[in-house]
Amino acid sequence: MKRYQPILTKYLDEPGSATIDFYLVHEGYRAARKAILEMDAGEIIEEVKASGLQGRGGAGFPAGVKWDFIPKNSKKPTYLINNADESEPGTFKDRLLMNHNPHQMLEGMIIASKAIGCHLAFIYIRGEFVKEARLLETAIAECRANNILGKGIFGSDYNLEIVVHRGAGAYICGEETGLIESLEGKRGWPRIKPPFPAIEGYLKSPTVVNNVETLCNLPHILNEGAAWFRKIGASKESPGPKLYCLSGGVQKPGVYEAPLGTLLETLIYDFAGGIADGRELKAVIPGGSSAPLLKADEIEGLKMDFPSVKAAGSMLGSAGIIVLDDTVDMVQACYNLARFYAHESCGQCTPCREGTTWLTKILARFTAGQGRLEDLDLILEVTDNIGGLIDFSQGSFGKTICPFGEAVAWPVRAFVEKFRAEFEAYLPREALA
Ligand SMILES: Cc1cc2nc3c(=O)[nH]c(=O)nc-3n(C[C@H](O)[C@H](O)[C@H](O)COP(=O)(O)O)c2cc1C
Ligand code: SF4
Known part of the structure; x- marks a missing residue:
């Protein structure tokens, strides 16, 4: 079998890979040039739809389908927001992409902007990524100097500006509507959906939010074609x-x-x-x-x-x-997780705000050796009240404004259900009598 050759991280270890000179020598901005000069918005959307590209931010929603929700000929401006918040514990891929190849991501943003008719796009980057934010500013300046961003890009009549916006370091600002609120200068409180951002997003205008990695795939799809992309991976339904x-x-x-x-x-x-x-x-x-x-x-x-x-x-x-x-203590790991979510809950919804605090308190009791047998069922009941019953075939029961509720309920529930014996081992002897 032919060995897989990296696509997104191909130039990761090459010196100078973050500069525009390096990127241009390696066929950089060929796809963006094609999108701006040779393709109309509908053609780009169809190509990306045909590729089967799913969003890499978490939900796996098809990128081209999301773009197609943007109303055609809207009188309001349309915005693209690149979600570079990357705050999900265990995740550190977007940072790498920005660090080593910022132009690949900017090229993806140009393509997505043309597809949705956007002339002002944002990169919402988490506050802690100071180095990456500076790198992106430099990369954007390089693009402006090369007529790749700004007025009349690639000699066309298409204008596009990209602005880097640094967040203040809140997990919930990675959720797309919390992010939009934050970008508008407000507290990062997620919005009730619908309306979805494609209809009413940034400044109540049609908005697409896409993840860094999602956008990085776009130059390759336009260069190599949707059919090529569909063939990568084990399934045509979830390729790339x-x-x-x-x-x-x-x-x-x-x-x-x-x-x-x-x-x-x-x-x-x-x-x-x-x-x-x-x-x-x-x-x-x-x-x-x-x-x-x-x-x-x-x-x-x-x-x-x-x-x-x-x-x-x-x-x-x-x-x-x-x-x-096998050295991991599942009770401590679960407690650690619950504490994180209690700290990061934005506090708007009662089930999430109170439930995450309850879970943390119950688990603190457990780790202190003061748990009660009935606490295990209580944990499951609280998770049900926050995030609904876990039935992946039916999806979420939607008891909270945003999916943060499920994001805490599901994992905590899995810890208790799958490692119940470890939780019971923490109980004081009298609790089992
Ligand atoms: C609590 C929470 C945190 C999230 N954090 C991020 C994040 O850090 N980065 C990200 O790209 N998506 C994050 N998402 C998903 C976004 O809401 C959104 O679905 C995504 O940015 C869309 O991009 P995609 O379609 O390209 O995947 C988060 C969602 C939730 C509910
Ligand atoms: S589910 Fe939690 S994080 Fe999401 S809006 Fe409600 S309180 Fe805020």
Whole structure:
């Protein structure tokens, strides 16, 4: 079988890969030039739809379909926002893409902007990414100097500006409507949907929010064609290159590029060198901390694409793969997770605000050896009240304004259901009497 050649991270280790000179020498901005000079918006949307590109920010929504929701001939301006907030624990791929090849992402933004008729686009980058924000400012300035951004780009009559906006470091500002509120200068409180951002987003105008990695795929789709893209990976339904972030108890943590549908075992044992220090695999969180964990015996033959991970009872999410070895205390890990979510809840919805605090308090009691047997069922009841019953075939029951509710309810529930004995072992003797 032919060995997979990285696409998104091809130039990762080359000196100068972040500069426009390097990018132009390596066929950079060929696809953007084509999009601006030779294609109309509808053609770009159709090509991206045909490619099957799914958003890489977590939900896996088809990019071309999302763009098509933007009203045609709207009198309001249309905006593109590049979601570079990357705050899901276990996820660190977008940072890498921005660090080593910012022009690939900017090229993707030019293509997406043309597709939706946007003339002012934003990069919403998390506050802690200081170096990356500066790098992007430099890259944008290079583009302006080369007539790739600004007025009449590539000699056309198309104008496009890109503005870098630094967030203040809140997890919830990665959620697209919380992000939009924050970009408008307000507190990052998610909005009730509908209306969806495509109809009413930034400044109540049609807006597309796309993830960094999603946008980085676009130049390759226009250069090589939708049919080429569809062939990458194990399934035509969920195709393309993917960056997987491996962390936790592996020998070689890091970001690895492989096709969607690569076996989770291949990623853990081949790419990341297996479990560190000769330990055993206990469980894996496959898609960032919001994804329910899978036990070691549940990952056999698991393909890492959107439908396969969903069918296994979890989600591919941001592909932040956190490996838990046999030394991990599941009660402490669950408590750690619950504390994070209680801290990051924006507080708008009662089930999320109160529920995350309750979970944290109950788990604190457990870790202090003061748990009660009935607390285990209480945890499950609280998670039901926050995020609805977990039935992936039916989706969420939507008890909160944004999916943050499910993002805490599902993983906490999975910890308790799958490792109940470990929780019981924390109970004081009298609680079991
Ligand atoms: C609590 C929460 C946090 C999120 N954080 C991020 C993030 O840091 N980066 C991101 O791209 N998407 C994040 N998302 C998903 C975005 O809301 C949105 O779906 C995504 O940016 C759309 O881009 P895509 O279609 O290209 O995937 C988050 C969602 C939720 C509910
Ligand atoms: S679910 Fe939580 S984070 Fe989302 S809007 Fe409600 S309170 Fe805020």
